[in-house]
Amino acid sequence: MTTIAEKPTAGGTADRVRQLREAKGDSVSRAEGWRRRGPLLPALIFMIVVTQIPFLFTLYYSTQSWNLVRPGSQAFVGLQNYVDVFKDSQFREVAVNTVILIVGTVLISVVLGLLLALLLDRAFLGRGIVRTLLITPFLVTPVAGALLWKTTMFDPVFGIVNFVLSPFGVGQVDWVSKFPLPAVMVNLVWQWTPFMMLLILAGLQSMPRDILEAARVDGAKPFAMFRELTLPHLRRFIELGAVLGAIYLINTFDAIYMMTQGGPGTASANLPFYIYQRAFLGFDIGQAAAMGVIVVIATMIVATLALRLIFKSFTGNEEAA
Numbered sequence: 001m002t003t004i005a006e007k008p009t010a011g012g013t014a015d016r017v018r019q020l021r022e023a024k025g026d027s028v029s030r031a032e033g034w035r036r037r038g039p040l041l042p043a044l045i046f047m048i049v050v051t052q053i054p055f056l057f058t059l060y061y062s063t064q065s066w067n068l069v070r071p072g073s074q075a076f077v078g079l080q081n082y083v084d085v086f087k088d089s090q091f092r093e094v095a096v097n098t099v100i101l102i103v104g105t106v107l108i109s110v111v112l113g114l115l116l117a118l119l120l121d122r123a124f125l126g127r128g129i130v131r132t133l134l135i136t137p138f139l140v141t142p143v144a145g146a147l148l149w150k151t152t153m154f155d156p157v158f159g160i161v162n163f164v165l166s167p168f169g170v171g172q173v174d175w176v177s178k179f180p181l182p183a184v185m186v187n188l189v190w191q192w193t194p195f196m197m198l199l200i201l202a203g204l205q206s207m208p209r210d211i212l213e214a215a216r217v218d219g220a221k222p223f224a225m226f227r228e229l230t231l232p233h234l235r236r237f238i239e240l241g242a243v244l245g246a247i248y249l250i251n252t253f254d255a256i257y258m259m260t261q262g263g264p265g266t267a268s269a270n271l272p273f274y275i276y277q278r279a280f281l282g283f284d285i286g287q288a289a290a291m292g293v294i295v296v297i298a299t300m301i302v303a304t305l306a307l308r309l310i311f312k313s314f315t316g317n318e319e320a321a
Helices: 011-061 081-086 090-120 127-140 142-153 160-168 182-206 209-217 220-247 254-259 271-281 285-315
Strands: none
Touching: 081 090, 081 182, 081 271, 081 285, 090 127, 090 182, 090 220, 127 182, 127 285, 142 160, 142 254, 160 285, 182 220, 182 254, 209 220, 220 285, 271 285
């Protein structure tokens, strides 16, 4: 005889069926998720091996006092290397040089890229050829570009810059020796302006033309249209170009190495080159590793904040200016 408690209720059966379906759906979704992630696992493992494991070794070396010219000198010193780095006046000077190099190069490249993009957004005879020629500097190898500016453009005797400026009373000026940091910045601006130009040009070509036509019909002047319509539309593209350019420029090494060797003194050295000097010329592995960790952490903080603001702008979460 079956009791009332032993009889299955309709509600209990429905709940059980729903739980089974949810469990089956979870297992299917998890399997589907791993199936989709599977092809990406080799790339993830490669990235961890190439980037994270060396960074962990760098963290370990930053806690060691280790000079390669003194065998057996390796010893644990904790955070002393970081204290010494922040006390180093040359490190502070080089950090200022790095900021000047990045900010100056990015600002000038963005302005020139904006002007060139506005030019190429207009139809004229030979626009395709001009666009190809303007893109070329970004395709040149950085080492070749640095040698080009050092030997062909800035040479005090045979340089093109002195030749062009000679009618204005400029003599045989050794630009690289007298103005080392600006000389490096000129090379980097020449290299990065095409990147900014392409990014801003893509933003210009994505702008709805009917808005500009309506503004023209209403009698708006060209400068007012640029200020009120074009520039707000291009703001996100300009911000993206500035952030990407700054992230890449903080790793600049080849241009400084080929043009100035960081000199005279540390007048044109940036943080990557100074770390190279400390590690491979001063053989101080501990302090070089500490400097590298500081630079990586500072770059990650600044890049994360900047990219978060840009992503908000692209996703429309930020209010229109």
